[in-house]
Amino acid sequence: MECQNQTEAGSQQQEKPLLITSSLLGLPPYVLDPQDLPNSFDPFPGKVGSQFRQVDEDTLVKYGPKVSLAEAEAMDYISRHTSIKCPKVLGAYVLDGRGHIIMSFEHGKSLDEFWENASEKEREVVIEQMQRYMSEMRNIKGDYVGGFNRSPCVAGEFQWDFYHSDHKYGPYPDEFGFNEGVVEALSRASPGPHSTDPESREYNVRYATRQLVHSLRNHEIVFTHGDLNIGNILVQDDMTVVILDWYTAGFYPAYWEWYKATWHGVFQPSFIRQIERFIPPYWIEANIMNQIFNKILG
Structure with missing residues (x-):
């Protein structure tokens, strides 16, 4: 005993x-x-x-x-x-x-602060480093979708839960499961119950949204930082680029990095063309996810 x-x-x-x-x-x-x-x-x-x-x-x-x-x-x-x-x-x-x-503690300037006063040659040094960084990162493939070490997904899309619960999203076995998670996040972002009448507007809006989400398919699952905004890209005095804040890192569909780096806009309208040089662009997927995120925010 x-x-x-x-x-x-x-x-x-x-x-x-x-x-x-x-x-x-x-x-x-x-x-x-x-x-x-x-x-x-x-x-x-x-x-x-x-x-x-x-x-x-x-x-x-x-x-x-x-x-x-x-x-x-x-x-x-x-x-x-x-x-x-x-x-x-x-x-x-x-x-x-x-x-x-x-x-x-990494000393340096955020990318926007650096960019304003940098020469074209200095800017190219930074872009070339980012190209190498992204190539290395995206060459790391995943066999699931979610946070690092098979932890749940971490992204704004999964954090606007009306019920303020500790509900976990993922990890998911594949992109289809991830899409189902996005649909679930949409459902939980507003109070229920939801209409089950197939003739109601609400039912058909939810149906159309689910179909829209599931149009995102057949993407490779790659290692993703998930928040490459200018505040998380640091340039040191010796021109070394440091990537900060890996809170959202994990394995996600190949479009996710581009979407998350551009969805909230960029510090200069033209800078999106620089991002396009080091992150493969997915304009259609990003547009779809922007619509979804706007629905989550109401």
């Missing part, structure tokens, strides 16, 4: 562990005192939920309830398997439900 009680106690500890670490990354070199990492204002509570604090001149910690070990694992994988420069992961863990990624 004593052994059984110990086992039960161990099971309870596993259900609600104080400290969770990554089997891929191992134990972190240290655990930061939570009192040194106060909660800060989150403009999107329950959505991204991440804060940053510099530990020292060369070290940064990203932390919050939505910070995942999968993000740290993706960064570590990219650092070890490609020439892409991203912050070096020094350690990662979840403590009392709040994720922490300890990483190198």
Whole structure:
């Protein structure tokens, strides 16, 4: 009986562990005192939920309830398997439900700040690096759709849940399953119940939308950063390009990178033609997904 009680106690500890670490990354070199990492204002509570604090001149910690070990694992994988420069992961863990990624602090200018004053030659150096980075990344193929290490999908399309639940989207076995997930996200973005009358306008709008989503098919599944906006592309003094914020990284249909890099617009109208040089463009797919996202936002 004593052994059984110990086992039960161990099971309870596993259900609600104080400290969770990554089997891929191992134990972190240290655990930061939570009192040194106060909660800060989150403009999107329950959505991204991440804060940053510099530990020292060369070290940064990203932390919050939505910070995942999968993000740290993706960064570590990219650092070890490609020439892409991203912050070096020094350690990662979840403590009392709040994720922490300890990483190198990368100095530099965001791409928009750099671009304004750069010469044509300097701009070409950056574009060439981005072309190489994207080629390496997209050569990593996936056999599922979702976040890194088979974690759920992370994207705005899956975060506007009317019910504010912890519902997970994916990972999915293929693009069809992913499309079904998008349809489900649309359904959960507005309160139910939904009409089951095939003659009603609502029923037919939902039917047409589902067909529109499922017109996206036969795409390769490739490693995807998922948020290549200018704020996540850093140019250092030696012209090295650093890619930041791998929160949404994973394996997605080949069009997803282009859509997510352009859906919210670009800092200069003409810059979309530069993005087209390093991310393969998918204009039709992006247009469809923009329609879908606008439906989710209502």
